[in-house]
Amino acid sequence: MGKQIVIDPVTRIEGHSKITIQLDENGSVADAQFHVTQYRGFEKFIEGRPFYEMPGIMGRICGICTISHSMASAKACDQIMAVSVPYTARKLRRIVNLASILQSHALSFFYLTSPDFLLGMESNVRKRSIFGLVESHPEIARDGVRLRRFGQQMIEWIAGKRLHPTWIVPGGVGAPLTDEIRQRILAEIPGIYQLLRRNIDWFKRAMEDYQQEIRTFGNFPSMFMGLVDNRTGGLEMYSGILRIMDERGNIIEPGFKPKEYASYIGEAVEPWSFMKFPYFKGRGYPEGIYRVGPLARLNIVDTCGTPRANQEWAEFRQLDRRVVLSSFYFHYARLIECVYAVERIEQLLEEPDILNKKVRAIAEPNRSEGVGVTEAPRGTLIHHYKVDDQGRITWANLIVSTNHNNLAMNRSVQQVAHRYVDGANLTEGMLNRVEAVIRAYDPCLSCSTHAQNQVAMHVQLIGPDGTLLDEAVRE
Amino acid sequence: MLIIGYGNTLRGDDGLGWIAADSLRARFADRRVTIMTCQQLTMDLSEALSRASLAILLDAQAGDQPGRIARCEIAPASVTSDSLHHHMPPQALLDYTAALYGRAPRMILLTIDGLTYDFGTGLSAAVEAALPHLLSEVEALVQAEIA
Numbered sequence: 148m149g150k151q152i153v154i155d156p157v158t159r160i161e162g163h164s165k166i167t168i169q170l171d172e173n174g175s176v177a178d179a180q181f182h183v184t185q186y187r188g189f190e191k192f193i194e195g196r197p198f199y200e201m202p203g204i205m206g207r208i209c210g211i212c213t214i215s216h217s218m219a220s221a222k223a224c225d226q227i228m229a230v231s232v233p234y235t236a237r238k239l240r241r242i243v244n245l246a247s248i249l250q251s252h253a254l255s256f257f258y259l260t261s262p263d264f265l266l267g268m269e270s271n272v273r274k275r276s277i278f279g280l281v282e283s284h285p286e287i288a289r290d291g292v293r294l295r296r297f298g299q300q301m302i303e304w305i306a307g308k309r310l311h312p313t314w315i316v317p318g319g320v321g322a323p324l325t326d327e328i329r330q331r332i333l334a335e336i337p338g339i340y341q342l343l344r345r346n347i348d349w350f351k352r353a354m355e356d357y358q359q360e361i362r363t364f365g366n367f368p369s370m371f372m373g374l375v376d377n378r379t380g381g382l383e384m385y386s387g388i389l390r391i392m393d394e395r396g397n398i399i400e401p402g403f404k405p406k407e408y409a410s411y412i413g414e415a416v417e418p419w420s421f422m423k424f425p426y427f428k429g430r431g432y433p434e435g436i437y438r439v440g441p442l443a444r445l446n447i448v449d450t451c452g453t454p455r456a457n458q459e460w461a462e463f464r465q466l467d468r469r470v471v472l473s474s475f476y477f478h479y480a481r482l483i484e485c486v487y488a489v490e491r492i493e494q495l496l497e498e499p500d501i502l503n504k505k506v507r508a509i510a511e512p513n514r515s516e517g518v519g520v521t522e523a524p525r526g527t528l529i530h531h532y533k534v535d536d537q538g539r540i541t542w543a544n545l546i547v548s549t550n551h552n553n554l555a556m557n558r559s560v561q562q563v564a565h566r567y568v569d570g571a572n573l574t575e576g577m578l579n580r581v582e583a584v585i586r587a588y589d590p591c592l593s594c595s596t597h598a599q600n601q602v603a604m605h606v607q608l609i610g611p612d613g614t615l616l617d618e619a620v621r622e
Numbered sequence: 623m624l625i626i627g628y629g630n631t632l633r634g635d636d637g638l639g640w641i642a643a644d645s646l647r648a649r650f651a652d653r654r655v656t657i658m659t660c661q662q663l664t665m666d667l668s669e670a671l672s673r674a675s676l677a678i679l680l681d682a683q684a685g686d687q688p689g690r691i692a693r694c695e696i697a698p699a700s701v702t703s704d705s706l707h708h709h710m711p712p713q714a715l716l717d718y719t720a721a722l723y724g725r726a727p728r729m730i731l732l733t734i735d736g737l738t739y740d741f742g743t744g745l746s747a748a749v750e751a752a753l754p755h756l757l758s759e760v761e762a763l764v765q766a767e768i769a
Contacts, residue, residue: 258665277665281721289669289722296666310661 150174150570157181157582164592166560166581174570179560181553181585183422183592190543198227198512198538202315205530208547210310211254212591214247214302215523215548217315218385219530222519224317226406227534229513235503236319238495241385243306243315244521245488248384250298251524252441252481252488255589256346257291260478263583264353268360269576287349290342294485297339301492304328319507329496336493340455343489347459347482357475363566364584365474365559368394370427370437372551373444374522377402380449382456382487384522391427391437392447396469399429405520408529412546422592424553425546436558439526439551440588441480446470451483453490459483474559477587512538523548525589549590559584623767624674624727625650625657625760626667628681635736635749638682645757655764663710665718672723676767678730678760679712682749685735689748691756696729730763732756 155165164183171177189208193201201224206217218240225232232240258277265284266275273279280288299309305324306312314321354361374387388402391411403411415424415432426435437443445464451457460483466476495501512534519530526548533542563584567577627643629636640659647657658670663679671677683692698720699713712731720726734756737746745753 278718281718285722292665292669292722296669299666 152568152570152573152578154578154582157585164585164590166585168564168568168581170570176561176564176568176570179557179564179581180419181556181560182420190545193540193543196540198224198517198532198534198540199317201530201532201540202317203311203313206311206315209591211251212247212523212525212528212548213311214243214306214315215521215528216530217312218244219519219521219523219528221315221317222386222521223517223530223532224519225508226517226519227512227514227532227538228317228508228510230318230508230510232319232508233503233505235323235500236506236508237385238498238501239305239320239324239506240315242492242495243302243320244385245492246298246301246305248298248522248524249485249488250295250302251589252485253291253295253298255524255586256478256481256485257287257294259589260583260586261287261291263579263586264350264357268579268583269574272575272579275579287346290346294339294342297335301332304331316507318509321507323504323506324502326502329501333493333496336489339489340486343482343486347486350479350482354475354479360580360583361473361475363562364580364587365555365562366472367558367562368472369555369558370394370399370430370435371443371446371470372427372437372439373447373527374405374520375402375448376452379452381452382444382448382450382484384488386521389520389527390447392443392470394470394472396446398447405529406518408518408520408531408546414546414550420553422553423546423550425551426554433554436554437551438474438555439548440477440524441484442471442474442477443526444522445480445483451487453487453494455490456483456487459486474555474584474587477589481589512536525549525591526551547591549588549592552588552590556585556588556590559587623655623764624670624677625655625764626663626677626679627657627659628662628679630661631743632741634738634740634742634744635682635688635734635746636739637743638734638736638745638749638753639680641745642680642753642756642760645753646760649757649761650764652768654768663712663715665710665715667715668719668722671715671719671727671729672725674727676730676763677727678732678763680756680760681731681733682736682739683733684739685733687735688737688746689752690735691752691759692733692735693759694731694733696731698726732759 150170152168157164167180169178202217202221205220206213208216262275262279266279303309306314371392374383375390376383377388389405390402391400393399411428412425413428426432427437451460516533521528528548529546531544532540535541563581567580627639629639631637631640643657643659696712696716698717716726716729734749734752737748
């Protein structure tokens with residue numbers, strides 16, 4: 148057995164993970180894997196709790212995606228109650244969901260990823276962070292801070308708290324919007340458009356210097372999945388139908404109802420990770436590999452539905468002939484989605500009924516099951532609950548955005564390791580590229596680690612020279 | 623002027639910053655005073671800090687004399703990448719603010735030694751008793767700044 152390189156922890160992502168790269172006898176990369184090493188048991192410990200507690204509890208899965216989890220959870224609860232959420236409440240939920248996407252994309256792009264582009268993949272690791280940018284590119288760091296603050300501030304203004312608000316409730320939202328808050332948000336939007344324009348411009352120029360990475364960073368055929376508007380096929384983050392596109396750009400599932408997800412998506416487990424491996428059942432495992440998130444969303448839609456985002460999306464679609472395959476372009480897609488988010492928020496805030504006071508429907512549990520699906524910053528998020536006659540949770544299943552990308556992240560790590568890692572002449576920059584391809588997916592691992600019970604474990608004891616000393620397997 | 627109360631409202635005395643900040647909202651209707659609350663200090667706050675002449679931070683701290691009020695004038699500390707973890711000291715936040723925006727406010731950290739940080743809301747009796755004194759100190763600082 149050849150040596151093994153372990154990158155532990157993977158840095159500048161949300162959550163805890165490691166990457167192992169197996170070298171052959173010649174020091175060349177034989178295999179590579181992305182392991183999620185943390186574990187959370189939300190699906191299990193909510194059993195027995197009342198369904199109406201779920202948005203509050205599920206939001207605690209994560210400090211970044213708290214809105215997304217509360218939102219998907221509340222939508223599942225809406226189904227259990229069998230109520231129609233008031234129109235204004237739906238719009239307010241959409242605004243807060245978009246604000247959450249905005250703050251998360253700002254975190255991913257500016258805080259976690261842009262140091263690689265602005266300071267270089269091979270630059271001094273001690274400076275390669277947002278704090279390094281403060282010194283070298285303060286104007287871009289300022290924009291990152293401002294954009295994230297804007298997203299967080301909207302959440303605080305509308306939902307009461309930046310972190311873990313309890314405003315998203317079954318049947319609607321906890322409080323209506325005031326005109327004062329509406330005006331405050333609208334007043335900031337022109338400046339945010341300018342901010343996004345100048346950052347998209349520099350990033351498009353920067354991409355010209357990363358052609359090699361574009362060719363090798365998760366650049367492989369796969370399917371793509373996400374929500375689309377059921378009337379227009381447009382970009383949709385809150386509701387709609389799920390669409391799947393194949394690696395040649397053909398729509399192979401034009402739109403199935405989110406509650407039918409289990410007919411299309413299977414979940415496999417592997418002994419070396421706490422994260423499940425979802426796959427498209429039509430192709431089986433692991434051939435049913437697909438990607439979700441910004442890259443997938445901009446691939447599958449027929450339009451963004453807003454003028455500024457549409458203009459940029461048209462350029463995005465020119466990057467490849469039928470479908471944009473390189474995961475490097477997740478970053479570009481993220482910026483385009485920021486533009487979309489701001490435009491949609493502005494549109495929604497201008498709607499005449501946005502200040503209506505009726506924002507919540509109240510009911511007892513009227514169904515035994517509910518499925519809530521939204522688009523979280525990282526992709527499609529599914530919450531599925533079953534309840535007993537009293538509305539207590541008896542079973543839950545979550546398929547979290549990062550889960551969907553698990554197969555793709557592993558394939559990406561293998562691709563980058565094969566291209567860049569030389570076991571005989573190892574540099575920090577090589578390993579940073581392996582981490583960087585994971586960062587392209589912006590994984591949120593605290594959200595996505597859900598395998599339990601059925602997970603077999605494979606523990607290996609590796610000696611300092613890389614030789615396998617012992618191993619234990621739990622089937 | 624900017625007042626930031628921070629901490630975790632679900633961990634006993636660690637909720638002091640929020641409770642103090644909420645109490646101060648009623649006292650300072652003055653538009654020159656902005657009051658914010660947050661779980662922890664993050665870089666996002668630097669934008670607001672850069673616009674302030676005086677920043678007062680309110681927090682609980684682990685100490686051996688529950689109810690003791692401490693006042694500390696914060697000086698900027700050099701930027702290090704270590705601060706990307708889940709804790710940012712006020713010194714680093716001040717330093718980032720200066721680096722990003724070219725200016726930073728005078729910053730004062732007011733703390734009360736906490737007694738308990740167990741799960742639960744509300745303050746211990748010792749911290750509760752010290753709270754009015756803390757609020758008076760904030761008021762005195764604000765009045766001096768206005769003057």
